[in-house]
Amino acid sequence: MFGIINFEAFLIAGLILNLTPGADTMYILGRSIAQGKKAGILSALGISTGAIFHIIFATLGLSIILAKSAMAFEIVKYLGAGYLIFLGLKTIFKKTDGKFELKKENETANYKKIYFSGIMTNILNPKVALFFLAFLPQFIDPNYVQSSLPFLILGITFLLTGTIWCLILALFASKLSDRIRKNYKIKMWLDKITGGIFVALGVKLALMKK
Numbered sequence: 001m002f003g004i005i006n007f008e009a010f011l012i013a014g015l016i017l018n019l020t021p022g023a024d025t026m027y028i029l030g031r032s033i034a035q036g037k038k039a040g041i042l043s044a045l046g047i048s049t050g051a052i053f054h055i056i057f058a059t060l061g062l063s064i065i066l067a068k069s070a071m072a073f074e075i076v077k078y079l080g081a082g083y084l085i086f087l088g089l090k091t092i093f094k095k096t097d098g099k100f101e102l103k104k105e106n107e108t109a110n111y112k113k114i115y116f117s118g119i120m121t122n123i124l125n126p127k128v129a130l131f132f133l134a135f136l137p138q139f140i141d142p143n144y145v146q147s148s149l150p151f152l153i154l155g156i157t158f159l160l161t162g163t164i165w166c167l168i169l170a171l172f173a174s175k176l177s178d179r180i181r182k183n184y185k186i187k188m189w190l191d192k193i194t195g196g197i198f199v200a201l202g203v204k205l206a207l208m209k210k
Contacts, residue, residue, distance in 0.1 A: 002153055003144025010139040014158045017135075018165045023204070027121055028166055030197045031114060032173035034091075039114050040170030046118020048163040053123050055155035058132040059148045079124050081206035087117060088198030 004010070024047045032040025122128060132155060140150045 003141045003147055003150040004139055004153060005141050006139055010154060011157070011161070013135075014161055015165075018158075018162045023125065024122065024166065025169065026197050027118070028170050029173050030193070031118075032170045033176075034193070035114070037171060037174035038111060040174045041167060042111055042115040043118040044163065044166035044170045046115040047122045047166060048159060049115075050119040050122025051128065051159050051162065054129050054132050055152070055159060057129060058136060058155065059151040077126050078206060081202040083120055083124055084198050084202030086202075087121075088195040088200075088202060091195030091198060092192050093195075 028040055028043045028047065031043040136151055136154045136158075139154055144150050
């Protein structure tokens with residue numbers, strides 16, 4: 001139906017891939033543990049929003065550029081790596097006065113940045129674009145490869161299952177860390193660990209081969 005084959009196998013494979021720890025998982029865990037439930041949820045939603053762009057790109061065939069052009073791949077890869085490393089260093093060297101109470105205006109601004117960071121982290125990861133381009137066609141009838149509908153259906157399905165998993169991950173991680181984060185010294189080290197995770201993800205992305 002709709003040019004999709006082995007949809008059950010796609011669901012199972014998608015769920016397994018969602019459960020497999022990756023850069024997105026580490027990003028969400030880092031935000032949730034260091035900054036709480038709302039930050040974790042917004043990170044997960046940001047990651048999912050970024051995935052929407054990849055689905056659209058794959059559907060329109062724009063991801064083929066990354067698959068065929070080494071230069072385009074390298075440009076996007078290093079932009080993403082640089083962004084992650086920037087976030088990590090900023091978190092590690094962030095100055096704090098030990099107070100956890102924030103004004104509503106600042107709180108809103110920070111949460112917007114967290115959401116936007118999640119989007120950019122996903123968009124600037126060429127591995128995600130290539131994943132959609134390589135994974136989705138395996139479950140599309142060859143007679144329908146010219147149609148965008150099966151790509152959209154499979155992409156949205158994968159997005160929904162991934163978003164649900166990311167939200168569950170954020171909720172559990174933040175719940176376990178709520179009490180820990182109330183301790184100033186522990187929170188300070190959690191921030192540094194989170195920053196270290198971001199830097200490591202950036203370095204990993206920079207070293208990733210096409």
